Amino acid sequence: AQSVSQHNHHVILSEAASLELGCNYSYGGTVNLFWYVQYPGQHLQLLLKYFSGDPLVKGIKGFEAEFIKSKFSFNLRKPSVQWSDTAEYFCAVSNAGNMLTFGGGTRLMVKP
């Protein structure tokens, strides 16, 4: 069975700080990788996804993630966060069966 670990449960940053959220997964086969964001009171939205090709993926709102196969990692990054980035971030993995397995989430608070 596949599993996803997000090591940072809560992150507090000041505006303009750089962000990196860790995500590691365990699965021996081909995977598809996702980062979803859930703003307060809103539904889950896709930030970015990796299926194949360039391991550096760019998503919406200035986010990017890098797939490192040897480390089973798909870390999310943003060079300069804004107060509006305050949200919960979920890493997720799907296999050939297309079922998503989510990590436990990272709650990000950006102080203005």
Place this chain on the structure above:
Amino acid sequence: DAMVIQNPRYQVTQFGKPVTLSCSQTLNHNVMYWYQQKSSQAPKLLFHYYDKDFNNEADTPDNFQSRRPNTSFCFLDIRSPGLGDAAMYLCATSDRAVEQFFGPGTRLTVL
């Protein structure tokens, strides 16, 4: 806009009183999912429909049932809600492109 719609957004029920949550989609996706998300936890897949084929997760309680009368609609029935079933229930859809699109969720309170 094409979207995933969930009604109601907030549902209050009494302990043991059956409740039905609904989801509709205008995306014409063939797969629909129901997730349970408890506070500060990741969404947990309850079951999904691939077209009319129902797929139950092994650890989904029997208390939870689902119906999909047509491509656009899917229902989650909780036969006898307990206090532990209070959660956000998320509906999602996908086509064969893998990416899932989520609805806004229904927050269920059990009194």
